[in-house]
Amino acid sequence: MPIQPxxxxxxxxxxxxxxxxxxxxxxxxxxxxxxxxxLAPPYRDAFAAIDADPNQMLMIAEIAGTPVGTFQLTFxxxxxxxxxxxxxxxxxxxxxxxxxxxxxxxMMDWAVExxxxxxxxxxxxxxxxxxxxAHRFYNRIGFSQSHEGFKRYL
Amino acid sequence: MPIQPxxxxxxxxxxxxxxxxxxxxxxxxxxxxxxxxxLAPPYRDAFAAIDADPNQMLMIAEIAGTPVGTFQLTFxxxxxxxxxxxxxxxxxxxxxxxxxxxxxxxMMDWAVExxxxxxxxxxxxxxxxxxxxAHRFYNRIGFSQSHEGFKRYL
Numbered sequence: 001m002p003i004q005p006x007x008x009x010x011x012x013x014x015x016x017x018x019x020x021x022x023x024x025x026x027x028x029x030x031x032x033x034x035x036x037x038x039l040a041p042p043y044r045d046a047f048a049a050i051d052a053d054p055n056q057m058l059m060i061a062e063i064a065g066t067p068v069g070t071f072q073l074t075f076x077x078x079x080x081x082x083x084x085x086x087x088x089x090x091x092x093x094x095x096x097x098x099x100x101x102x103x104x105x106x107m108m109d110w111a112v113e114x115x116x117x118x119x120x121x122x123x124x125x126x127x128x129x130x131x132x133x134a135h136r137f138y139n140r141i142g143f144s145q146s147h148e149g150f151k152r153y154l
Numbered sequence: 155m156p157i158q159p160x161x162x163x164x165x166x167x168x169x170x171x172x173x174x175x176x177x178x179x180x181x182x183x184x185x186x187x188x189x190x191x192x193l194a195p196p197y198r199d200a201f202a203a204i205d206a207d208p209n210q211m212l213m214i215a216e217i218a219g220t221p222v223g224t225f226q227l228t229f230x231x232x233x234x235x236x237x238x239x240x241x242x243x244x245x246x247x248x249x250x251x252x253x254x255x256x257x258x259x260x261m262m263d264w265a266v267e268x269x270x271x272x273x274x275x276x277x278x279x280x281x282x283x284x285x286x287x288a289h290r291f292y293n294r295i296g297f298s299q300s301h302e303g304f305k306r307y308l
Binding site: 017020024033044058076084085090125126127145150151152154 | 210299
């Protein structure tokens, strides 16, 4: 797997919404019903809510100023395991044309190191059962496939 | 399944930590390494962090003033699905002696209604693959077992 020495990470800005929404739409295994306008008010409102919450990080991975990936981290306090904080990783996507280059692994390394620095004792994520390649990937980088993931749309 | 007309819900207080920590310890399928002192500083710190965060709800279900169950809700903004908020349900436990009476279903009904009232478009949870009975329960009450759940301890 090629090394990505030029990969850098930064918080997303409003200007990244077209990249993020486009990538979510392109990379979904089910129809996520995105709006064709990535700067529509619901996206701006969600971005503002994420940006205002110190327990949220919406991140962009980029190479030489070009966004190539995105993910969101949520830090959550809990009682179990002696008051352990968790880091939930969501909305992990790498742009087409930049896959299979180690970018996903570098993104998850960054997520794990950031979670540790924030005092989290665990990182967690769910992945649609259709994404068999993603499951192999998460197992390979040290995640345990120990749980069933349940969703209910409201 | 008996009806539970007397079941009520309220936010947990510090005084509930012995009930919550004891139940987590008793009901874990893996050793969660709890401290024998449920009021030890790490638990108090975690409770304070939850209590201070408007996107967290640590709840107690009780019957006639006696706690019988607990769960935590986390409300998270996200970009996908037109800026959809999610409700993540964690640490769902019903006290021994009060199981198989519909309390878990009532707790999850309350969680779903609260998530809707908060504007969430989805509720999600993970359940250890060893908890086969829990999986049947979540499927029965309308959750789709669509995802694999990955955890990595840090």
